[in-house]
Amino acid sequence: MKDVIRRAVYEKYIAPTKAERPDYIGVEIEMPVVNLNGEAVDEQIAIQTAEAFSAHFGFEPEHRDAEGNFISAKHRETGDILSFDCSYSNLELSFGKATGLFEIKERFEKYIRFLNTEFAKHNYILTGMGVNPAANVNHNQPIKNERYRMLYHYLHSYPQHTGEVAIRFHERPDFGTFTSASQVQLDVRYDELIDTVNVFGMLEPYKALLFANSYQTIEFAPQQSDLDHLRTFKFEDLTFRGTIEYRSACCQPLSEALTVA
Numbered sequence: 001m002k003d004v005i006r007r008a009v010y011e012k013y014i015a016p017t018k019a020e021r022p023d024y025i026g027v028e029i030e031m032p033v034v035n036l037n038g039e040a041v042d043e044q045i046a047i048q049t050a051e052a053f054s055a056h057f058g059f060e061p062e063h064r065d066a067e068g069n070f071i072s073a074k075h076r077e078t079g080d081i082l083s084f085d086c087s088y089s090n091l092e093l094s095f096g097k098a099t100g101l102f103e104i105k106e107r108f109e110k111y112i113r114f115l116n117t118e119f120a121k122h123n124y125i126l127t128g129m130g131v132n133p134a135a136n137v138n139h140n141q142p143i144k145n146e147r148y149r150m151l152y153h154y155l156h157s158y159p160q161h162t163g164e165v166a167i168r169f170h171e172r173p174d175f176g177t178f179t180s181a182s183q184v185q186l187d188v189r190y191d192e193l194i195d196t197v198n199v200f201g202m203l204e205p206y207k208a209l210l211f212a213n214s215y216q217t218i219e220f221a222p223q224q225s226d227l228d229h230l231r232t233f234k235f236e237d238l239t240f241r242g243t244i245e246y247r248s249a250c251c252q253p254l255s256e257a258l259t260v261a
Contacts, residue, residue: 017190024097026185027104029257032132032178033089036123040138043069043088049118050091053082056114065144080107086148087177089138091115091126097185112254128254135178142177151176165215182252 035041050070054061059073059082072083079096093111095104115126132138142148155173162169188196 014190014193017188017193021187022099023187024099025101025104025187026095026097027101028092028094028183028185029108030085030090030092030180030182031126031254032129032134032180033091033119034125034127034132034134035138036125038134038137041089041124041134042122043139045119045122045124046084046088046091049115049124050082050084052118053111053115057111063145067144069144071143071145078107080111082111084143085180086142086151087138087140088143089132089134089140089178090180108257126254128252128257130180132178132180138178140174140177148176182257 033041033046047070050073053059054070054073057075059075059080061070061073062081063071063083065071070084072081074081075096081092081094081096083092083094084090085092093108095107098104112126119125127133142152152174155176158169158173
């Protein structure tokens with residue numbers, strides 16, 4: 001079984017780095033939605049704005065929550081995706097693979113102009129900050145689907161483990177609902193893979209412990225099917241696309257959003 005899983009990991013993550021392909025870049029930018037009235041974000045306003053965006057730019061719906069509300073939509077030609085990440089006060093633009101930043105910048109600015117024109121009708125704004133400035137008044141509830149509900153309840157289980165490990169848990173397990181990050185994906189070649197991961201790992205100023213890790217020995221039997229749902233949550237993440245995703249940057253001011261790339 002170990003050999004089978006080892007081979008499956010190799011085929012999913014290592015083999016793509018050997019494929020001949022052009023060098024592309026991908027960028028994902030999460031941004032907080034802010035109610036300028038000083039009140040909590042009305043999730044329906046955020047959802048309606050996302051629906052209007054999709055209709056205007058020809059994005060096709062991909063995912064909806066347990067109540068049928070918008071989660072994400074994709075533009076088939078560019079590969080761009082508009083989605084909500086973790087909560088309905090955190091909006092994300094994910095750009096399809098591109099050969100340079102200028103084409104991403106042009107689409108990003110076009111999308112932001114439309115979104116903020118729509119949000120302004122309700123005295124809302126989409127802004128560039130790592131932490132939503134209205135975090136203490138927003139509802140900070142997860143999107144109603146399996147992934148975000150699971151993550152939310154898992155993180156809120158930390159009081160059950162405070163005596164088990166020598167870690168100080170912080171008291172905001174809902175942090176994912178009000179924090180915004182930016183990610184960059186770059187193609188990587190097989191012969192550069194190890195050096196790239198090591199160099200960028202050393203460039204990280206520090207690592208934040210996001211999940212409740214155990215210093216105790218836990219035995220489990222991995223299955224090959226686990227790879228279908230694997231999420232590493234590492235700051236440098238080797239993906240099945242033959243790219244490395246750099247995940248450690250906070251959302252920047254919108255005028256400087258692409259500086260992380």
